[in-house]
Amino acid sequence: MSKVSQDLLLKRAEHAFLKGDFVNALRSYGLILKEYPVLDEAKVGVFLSDLGMESGEEAQALFDYYQVIRDEKENAVDIIEGLIESLDTSKLQLEELLMKPMEEEVEYGDGIRYSDFMDLVKSRGSFKTTFEDIMFSTKVVISNKDEFMHFVKQLSEEGFDEMALGYLDASVSLFGNDQEILALYHVVRGVK
Numbered sequence: 510m511s512k513v514s515q516d517l518l519l520k521r522a523e524h525a526f527l528k529g530d531f532v533n534a535l536r537s538y539g540l541i542l543k544e545y546p547v548l549d550e551a552k553v554g555v556f557l558s559d560l561g562m563e564s565g566e567e568a569q570a571l572f573d574y575y576q577v578i579r580d581e582k583e584n585a586v587d588i589i590e591g592l593i594e595s596l597d598t599s600k601l602q603l604e605e606l607l608m609k610p611m612e613e614e615v616e617y618g619d620g621i622r623y624s625d626f627m628d629l630v631k632s633r634g635s636f637k638t639t640f641e642d643i644m645f646s647t648k649v650v651i652s653n654k655d656e657f658m659h660f661v662k663q664l665s666e667e668g669f670d671e672m673a674l675g676y677l678d679a680s681v682s683l684f685g686n687d688q689e690i691l692a693l694y695h696v697v698r699g700v701k
Contacts, residue, residue, distance in 0.1 A: 515541060515548075522554050526572065531561035549579070549586045556593055566686060620648030623656040637667040654684065658693060665697040673697045 522537030538554035545551060553575050561568030571589055579585040621629075626649045630639045640663075643649070651657050657680065664673035674697055677690070684690040 515545060519550055519554075522551075522558075526554065526558060526561065526568075529561070529565050529569075531558045531565065531568070534558040534561070552586055553579075553589050556590060560593055564686075620650045623649055623651045623660065636663050640664075640667070640669070654687070654690070658689065661693050662696060665693075670697055 518537055518541050522534050522541065525531075525537060526534035535555060535558035538551045538558055541548060541551040542555060553572075557568045557572050557575070560571070571592060574592075575585060575589050578588060582588065621643075626639070626643070629643075630636045633639050649660070651660055657676075661673045661676055664670075664676070674694075677693055677697065680690060
């Protein structure tokens with residue numbers, strides 16, 4: 510591979526990456542690494558293309574960040590690797606938290622499971638009335654994303670918009686850039 514073909518392959522890989530074609534970007538960066546195993550742009554390209562197959566938005570954001578820091582910092586590749594590792598660790602911890610059986614994680618004391626709360630709603634016929642009756646005395650324990658999304662939608666539908674927004678704001682650290690969760694902001698605010 511000559512210098513021209515290395516630059517050409519880098520441009521091709523970057524073009525595929527920027528289009529969101531992470532499979533072809535990964536393939537192109539991999540070919541470059543085969544010939545030039547210490548080339549930083551190819552290493553970062555492989556890391557970010559792999560990430561892009563799971564989360565294109567995060568990969569694009571890290572790619573943009575790398576473009577800014579690569580000429581300024583000698584350890585730009587290490588910084589990007591560390592950020593990717595941190596993202597992976599955070600996602601793994603969140604998955605473990607959500608997958609644990611509820612009994613291990615929460616003592617119910619003065620709270621009820623969301624499914625039990627919804628049973629009360631069915632028996633009483635009104636989410637709003639049931640929620641108003643328990644909101645100051647009992648915690649509703651939500652154990653997964655689907656329950657959370659349903660709860661926030663119900664709050665919004667019943668006129669508890671500020672409370673729904675509060676729950677959404679508090680969940681940002683748990684769900685990160687989850688598009689379904691972020692879309693709830695539009696539901697709560699009535700944006701179509």
